Amino acid sequence: MRYKKTIPMARPSLGREEIKNVEKALKTHWLGMGSFVYDFEKKIQKYIGVKYAIAVNTGTTAIHLALAGIGIVPGDEIIVPSLTFVGSVQPIINLGAKPVFCEVEPDTLNIDFDDAEKRITKRTRAIIVVHYGGTACNMDRAMHMAENRKIRIVEDAAHAFGSYYKGRKIGSFGDIACFSFDPIKNLTCGEGGCVVTNKARIAEALRRKRLLGISKDTWMRYKNKRSWFYEVVTEGYRYHMSNISASIGLAQFDKLEGFIEKKKRIVREYDNFFKKIRGVALLRRNYSETAPFNYTIRIGRNRNKFIDYATKKGITVGINYIPNHIQPFFRKFSTKLPVTERIWGEIVSLPLYYDMKESEIQRVKKTVKDFMTDTAK
Numbered sequence: 238m239r240y241k242k243t244i245p246m247a248r249p250s251l252g253r254e255e256i257k258n259v260e261k262a263l264k265t266h267w268l269g270m271g272s273f274v275y276d277f278e279k280k281i282q283k284y285i286g287v288k289y290a291i292a293v294n295t296g297t298t299a300i301h302l303a304l305a306g307i308g309i310v311p312g313d314e315i316i317v318p319s320l321t322f323v324g325s326v327q328p329i330i331n332l333g334a335k336p337v338f339c340e341v342e343p344d345t346l347n348i349d350f351d352d353a354e355k356r357i358t359k360r361t362r363a364i365i366v367v368h369y370g371g372t373a374c375n376m377d378r379a380m381h382m383a384e385n386r387k388i389r390i391v392e393d394a395a396h397a398f399g400s401y402y403k404g405r406k407i408g409s410f411g412d413i414a415c416f417s418f419d420p421i422k423n424l425t426c427g428e429g430g431c432v433v434t435n436k437a438r439i440a441e442a443l444r445r446k447r448l449l450g451i452s453k454d455t456w457m458r459y460k461n462k463r464s465w466f467y468e469v470v471t472e473g474y475r476y477h478m479s480n481i482s483a484s485i486g487l488a489q490f491d492k493l494e495g496f497i498e499k500k501k502r503i504v505r506e507y508d509n510f511f512k513k514i515r516g517v518a519l520l521r522r523n524y525s526e527t528a529p530f531n532y533t534i535r536i537g538r539n540r541n542k543f544i545d546y547a548t549k550k551g552i553t554v555g556i557n558y559i560p561n562h563i564q565p566f567f568r569k570f571s572t573k574l575p576v577t578e579r580i581w582g583e584i585v586s587l588p589l590y591y592d593m594k595e596s597e598i599q600r601v602k603k604t605v606k607d608f609m610t611d612t613a614k
C-alpha cells in the first residue's frame with residue numbers, strides 16, 4: 238500500500254513574513270514587552286472596533302486576568318459550560334472561585350442559557366460564554382440575563398477572533414472578551430492571548446495586573462525603554478506578551494481574512510457533503526458571521542470506533558471537548574448534565590486548517606463517508 242502522509246487536525250500557516258518579523262524583533266534586542274506588543278494591540282483595537290486591547294501570553298491567562306480584573310474573589314460562583322477547554326475553567330479555580338457547570342445546546346455546542354439561568358444564585362458573579370467553534374452565543378440573551386443582576390458576562394472568544402454577532406465583531410460590544418492566539422487559532426502568536434474591553438476602568442486594572450501590579454512602567458516599555466522608577470500598586474501576574482510573540486501576530490494579521498475565507502470554504506464543502514450522510518448531524522452555523530475555528534460533527538455512539546478508523550487511515554481527529562465536570566480534579570464541582578454527557582460521546586472534530594490541500598479535504602470526506610456507510614450496514 239502506498240504511504241499516505243498523516244493529515245493533522247489543525248496546523249498554523251507560517252511563511253516568510255513571520256520569519257522576517259521575528260528577525261526584526263530579535264534585531265531590536267528588546268525581547269520582552271515593547272513596541273511590537275503596542276503595535277499588535279493597536280491592530281487588534283482597530284480590527285475588532287474596541288477601545289482597549291491588552292495583549293497577554295496565552296488565552297488562559299487572558300481569562301484569568303479578565304476574571305481578576307472584574308473583581309472575582311474566593312467564594313464567588315462563575316457559571317461556565319462544562320463542554321469547553323479546561324483553559325476556560327482553571328482560571329476560576331486559580332482565583333478561589335467556584336465553577337458552576339452548565340449545559341450546552343446540542344446543535345451549536347454553545348451555552349444553554351435556559352439551563353444557565355436556573356443555576357444563578359446570590360453568589361453568581363459572572364457567566365463565561367464560550368463562542369464554540371467561532372459561532373456566536375446569543376449575546377442579547379446573555380446581556381439581558383446579566384442586566385439588573387450584578388452579573389458580568391465574560392466572553393471566552395478563544396475560537397472567535399474575526400467572528401461577528403448581528404453584524405458586529407465579537408469583542409466589540411460586551412463588557413469583556415478574551416481571545417487566544419495559540420498555535421492552532423485563526424491567528425497565532427506562537428502562544429498568546431488578549432483581553433478586549435470598552436471600559437476604561439477595567440482596561441486600567443488589567444494593564445496593571447498583567448505586569449506584576451506595576452503601574453508606571455508600561456509606557457516606557459512600549460517604547461523599548463526601561464525606567465528605573467516603578468511602583469507596585471496591586472496584586473499582579475507576569476502575563477504580558479513578548480515582542481517576539483507580537484511580531485508573529487503582526488505578520489499573521491495581514492493574512493487573517495484569507496485564512497478565514499479559506500476555512501469558511503472548507504466548512505461549507507464539508508457541510509454540503511456530510512449533510513447527505515445518514516448518521517451525521519451537523520452543527521447549526523451562520524456562514525456569513527462565523528470565522529470557523531474547528532469543524533465538529535456528531536456521529537452517534539460509534540464515535541470511538543470512528544476515531545480508531547480515522548487514525549488508521551492517517552487522519553488526526555479530536556474531541557472538543559471532554560466535559561470538565563467529569564474530570565477528576567473538578568469532580569467536587571460535578572453536577573448532573575445529561576445533555577452534555579450524551580453529546581460528548583457523539584462529537585468528533587475533523588481536520589480544518591488554512592493550508593489543507595484539496596486532496597486532503599477529499600480524503601477526510603471519503604473517510605467519514607466510508608465509515609458511516611460501513612457502520613450503517
Ligand SMILES: Cc1ncc(COP(=O)(O)O)c(C=O)c1O
Nearest residue numbers: 295296297322324325395417419
Ligand atoms: C474555548 C477555549 N478557551 C480558552 C482557551 C485557552 O487558550 P490558550 O490555549 O491560548 O491558553 C482555549 C484554547 O484552545 C479554548 O479553546
